[in-house]
Amino acid sequence: MVLALVVLAACGIRPTGVIPGLEAPSGPVENPTPSIYWVADGQVVPVARVQGSLTGRDVVALLAQGPSTAEQERGLRTEVPFDAAPATVDRVADGLDVTVSTDVSLLSANAVRQIVCTLLDVQAVGSVNLRGGGHSLEFRKCA
Numbered sequence: 001m002v003l004a005l006v007v008l009a010a011c012g013i014r015p016t017g018v019i020p021g022l023e024a025p026s027g028p029v030e031n032p033t034p035s036i037y038w039v040a041d042g043q044v045v046p047v048a049r050v051q052g053s054l055t056g057r058d059v060v061a062l063l064a065q066g067p068s069t070a071e072q073e074r075g076l077r078t079e080v081p082f083d084a085a086p087a088t089v090d091r092v093a094d095g096l097d098v099t100v101s102t103d104v105s106l107l108s109a110n111a112v113r114q115i116v117c118t119l120l121d122v123q124a125v126g127s128v129n130l131r132g133g134g135h136s137l138e139f140r141k142c143a
Helices: 001-011 056-065 069-071 110-122
Strands: 033-038 041-048 086-093 096-100 127-132 135-140
Touching: 033 056, 033 110, 041 110, 056 086, 056 096, 056 110, 086 127, 096 110, 110 135
Parallel strands: 096 127
Antiparallel strands: 033 041, 086 096, 127 135
């Protein structure tokens, strides 16, 4: 027993004071199984799709490519133009700044809702600011 105490006491580790670290991460958590918003019968509808982790760039590219063949057979389509991708997405204090590769003033109301609702389903933040072609649509929410 005494030998064990001597060995443990001689391990070379000296006590220290508190060592400060960085703050724990905070902010919205990405949804691991977000819905993709497609158009059906003139309305924007959420469709569950196991996609894994999506980024904002992925969302705009996915919406611009359109639904899968199986989804098309169910009457789903996209109004997001193919030339909307690529996009950049930056986190800002009140939500996301999204710059698409097309003029946002030419996007249909459904295309705007598809982008905004899908992005907000991926990452629950305040709102989305869409920019492109010298125009912007500010503080959009999924409504």
